[in-house]
Amino acid sequence: MTKEQSYFKKILKDHGLKVTNQRIAVLEIFKEHSGVHLSVEEIYDFVKKDYPEIGLATVYRTVQLLSELELIDKVNLDDGYVRYEIGVMDGEKSHHHHHLICLSCGEVFAFGEDMLDSLEEHIDKTLGFKVVDHQVKLFGYCKNCRENEN
Amino acid sequence: MTKEQSYFKKILKDHGLKVTNQRIAVLEIFKEHSGVHLSVEEIYDFVKKDYPEIGLATVYRTVQLLSELELIDKVNLDDGYVRYEIGVMDGEKSHHHHHLICLSCGEVFAFGEDMLDSLEEHIDKTLGFKVVDHQVKLFGYCKNCRENEN
DNA sequence: CTTAGTGCAAAGCTTTTGCACTGCA
């Protein structure tokens, strides 16, 4: 058993939740696709390879659970699906919903979150609005696509 | 006829589209609710007061049209509805998808866009990603809610 | 007159829910 699995089981137990094969299997898919933004349908298709009898509703419920436990992040890329990505795998601080979306190839890149600190401070001072979470989407053209067009 | 209506009619004609009462009526609702983020259902309810025989499908089609003509902005506040707001009514530069969403009362405030310029410049330099549009959502607690809690 | 636009109803989509069954603790 990997250390992520042990950690996951502990969290489930701490919340009085049961450890099931389905939950382990879904988390495993997120681990195998770190950095990728998966729709529930995509997760379902992946999980079925290892666990063919799983139901779509279970995947929906598990994904909601993982999101509430803050083990995965919810991302809306406005493509008609709600997407999720694993958030705490890499050593660095968890990057929170910051995405570069290429309008040409559709690729999604991530970038760090510290760049917004001064902005949030300014908003607090001028508007009295206390920011506790943020979601930033930047649309444009990635390096590859720009090079291919030239 | 207001100057916004003349402008709208010109745009429709320039695109080879017909000027219909329904389209005028929907635009009128956006004008009356400048700064508000309306769902299609809400727009439908408002329009029906002036134009009871309008159909929901027409509102959906009109809103898509207005969005393509860049007369309104599409906003997704993750509440299950796609929302729209009029974008070019005030004299200032059009504020592009920048929202402060209060987690307590649900109120949505807007803020200016120039604050992101340095961030985008940095991204271009370091990642080679050219940003052409952006969408920023900041979640937190607004002044009112913070004062009421104390 | 021609055909884009409309209204209605049906269908399409993702997501949620009810309920009997299963399996973890």
Place this chain on the structure above:
DNA sequence: TGCAGTGCAAAAGCTTTGCACTAAG
């Protein structure tokens, strides 16, 4: 063994689409 969790199918809710009809140009 008891009850949380699951699987299936049905339902829900937003949005789109097909089609006959209406009205703008």
